[in-house]
Amino acid sequence: MVCEELGSVVVRDTGPVEPGPGQVVVAVEAAGVNYVDGLFVQGRYQIKPEPPFVPGSEVAGTIVAAAPGAGGPALGTRVLAMCGLGGFAERVAVPAASVVPVPDRLDAARAATFTQSHCTGLFGLRERGGLRPGETVLVLGAGGGVGLAAVQIAKALGARVLAAASSAEKRDAALAAGAEAAVDTSSDDVKEAAREWSPGGVDLVYDPVGGPSADPALRALREFGRYLVIGFASGTIPSLPLNQVLLRNRTVTGVDWGAWSGTHPLEQRALLDELLALVADGRLDPVAPRTAPLESAPAVLDDLLNRRVVGKVALIP
Numbered sequence: 072m073v074c075e076e077l078g079s080v081v082v083r084d085t086g087p088v089e090p091g092p093g094q095v096v097v098a099v100e101a102a103g104v105n106y107v108d109g110l111f112v113q114g115r116y117q118i119k120p121e122p123p124f125v126p127g128s129e130v131a132g133t134i135v136a137a138a139p140g141a142g143g144p145a146l147g148t149r150v151l152a153m154c155g156l157g158g159f160a161e162r163v164a165v166p167a168a169s170v171v172p173v174p175d176r177l178d179a180a181r182a183a184t185f186t187q188s189h190c191t192g193l194f195g196l197r198e199r200g201g202l203r204p205g206e207t208v209l210v211l212g213a214g215g216g217v218g219l220a221a222v223q224i225a226k227a228l229g230a231r232v233l234a235a236a237s238s239a240e241k242r243d244a245a246l247a248a249g250a251e252a253a254v255d256t257s258s259d260d261v262k263e264a265a266r267e268w269s270p271g272g273v274d275l276v277y278d279p280v281g282g283p284s285a286d287p288a289l290r291a292l293r294e295f296g297r298y299l300v301i302g303f304a305s306g307t308i309p310s311l312p313l314n315q316v317l318l319r320n321r322t323v324t325g326v327d328w329g330a331w332s333g334t335h336p337l338e339q340r341a342l343l344d345e346l347l348a349l350v351a352d353g354r355l356d357p358v359a360p361r362t363a364p365l366e367s368a369p370a371v372l373d374d375l376l377n378r379r380v381v382g383k384v385a386l387i388p
Contacts, residue, residue, distance in 0.1 A: 072159035072368045072386075075123045077114040080159070080368050085125070088162040089136070095143055095167045096136040097150060100179035101385040102158040102365070103129035105187050105216070106304055107329075109376040111156070120156060126368075127158025127386075131173060131182035135162070143167030151182045153332075159368055161388040171343060174351040180385040184360045187328075188220035188383065189346050190339070191301065195277065195326040196225055198342075200299050204229025206274035209265050209288055212304055213250060214241020216383035217279045219358050222248045225277070227355055233268050235261055235284065237378075244381050248358055256284050265291035272296060272319075285309035294319040301326050304378060360385045 072080040090096050108126045110116035131151040134144060144150055150170040157163045173182045196202040208225045212218040213234030225232050226249040234245030234253040242253035254264040261284055265273050272293030278285060282305030289298055289311055298311075300323065316323055332339035349355035360383035363371055371384050 072127070072365060073123050073125055074112050077122060078112065080112060080126065080372070082366055085160075088160075088164050090138040090141065090164050092138055093141050093166055093168070094138050094164045095134050095141055095170060096162055096164050097130060097132040097152060097170065098135045098162055099130045099158065099160060099388050100132040101130070101183035101362070101387055102127045102160075103184035103187070103360070104368070104371050104375055104384045104386060105129060106302070106375060108159075109372040112372060113376070125157045125160055127160065127163075128155055129153055129183055129187055130158040130163055131179045134170065137167065141167040143170055144172055149173045149179075149182075151186060153186055159365060159386060161365075171340075171347070174347055176350055176353070177357070178359075180360050180362050180387070181357045183385050184216060184383040185346075185357055186343060188216045189224065189355075189357065190332065190342055191217060191326065191328040192220040192224040193342060193346055194328045194331065195299050195301060196221065196230075196275070197228060199324050199326045200275050200277075200297050202228050202230055202275055205231075207231045207233065207269040208275045208277060209233045209235060209261075209273045209291060210245070210250070211235045211256070211276065211278045211284050211288055212280040213245035213253070214238065214381050215279065215304065215378070216360070216380070217301065217304075218277075219244060219248045219382055221277045221279075222250050223355060223357070227349060230275075231269075233265055233273065235288070238381075240381050244358070260287065262287040262291045269293070275299065277301060280305045281309050282307040283309075285311060286315075289315050289321070289323075292319070292321050296321050298323045299326050300324065358382050362387050
């Protein structure tokens with residue numbers, strides 16, 4: 072699926088894929104669709120590749136070729152990989168050091184939609200937010216892929232979770248993923264609902280959405296509460312009232328897992344290995360994504376950018 076001009080992707084036969092030095096070729100069984108992929112295609116991300124390019128940052132499949140001396144897992148190994156670009160394709164060449172063997176518990180679709188959402192969740196909640204067992208977490212956008220991963224990881228870390236989402240389907244998905252309760256952001260008062268659920272306020276807010284829910288979520292924090300800024304899926308970057316940060320000694324913290332993972336590769340690999348170990352021993356059970364044919368990428372990207380997707384979507388070549 073090639074972005075030949077910003078705003079659209081089309082099917083093209085780009086010829087065979089060969090590994091460059093230090094690379095392996097992965098036969099893609101599933102490609103995860105992330106919000107950032109849609110931003111790339113629209114030309115709305117801070118990194119702006121020049122067309123033509125193949126979007127798709129996250130894949131799972133089987134290693135079918137390797138450059139001499141590339142190292143890494145053997146041919147035939149099931150792996151997942153973050154590739155930046157190039158994932159919406161039948162095959163993709165990636166550095167051998169970037170592929171990670173997939174636990175037997177993960178099918179290709181769940182493996183292809185695992186890394187970005189779950190690494191963001193663990194990095195944000197624990198490393199940036201200092202989440203401790205027994206604390207309470209308000210997850211905004213809890214029915215999306217990033218939100219559902221945060222719900223599951225917060226629960227795995229021993230926290231209680233209040234899910235906030237705009238539709239009944241998304242709230243049901245969050246409850247099924249382990250949230251204790253849910254609030255309707257389209258009609259309910261998020262601050263009042265959070266304080267009723269957790270008297271005195273919640274310990275931590277996980278916000279990948281931004282927009283109008285940000286202000287009431289900030290006010291829902293208890294003393295020494297922490298607000299994690301993950302992203303702005305609503306399309307609106309909110310202006311938070313700093314007096315509400317000052318009051319009750321609250322903290323607002325940025326969470327940029329993508330940039331951190333690129334500059335801290337060893338720490339990122341340890342983070343991913345820890346998450347995959349949680350999957351392997353059954354303590355983390357990622358939600359299965361909706362699957363769609365690779366050729367349906369235009370419609371899937373449109374659904375994602377307009378927040379019509381519950382959970383995540385994997386494209387199947």
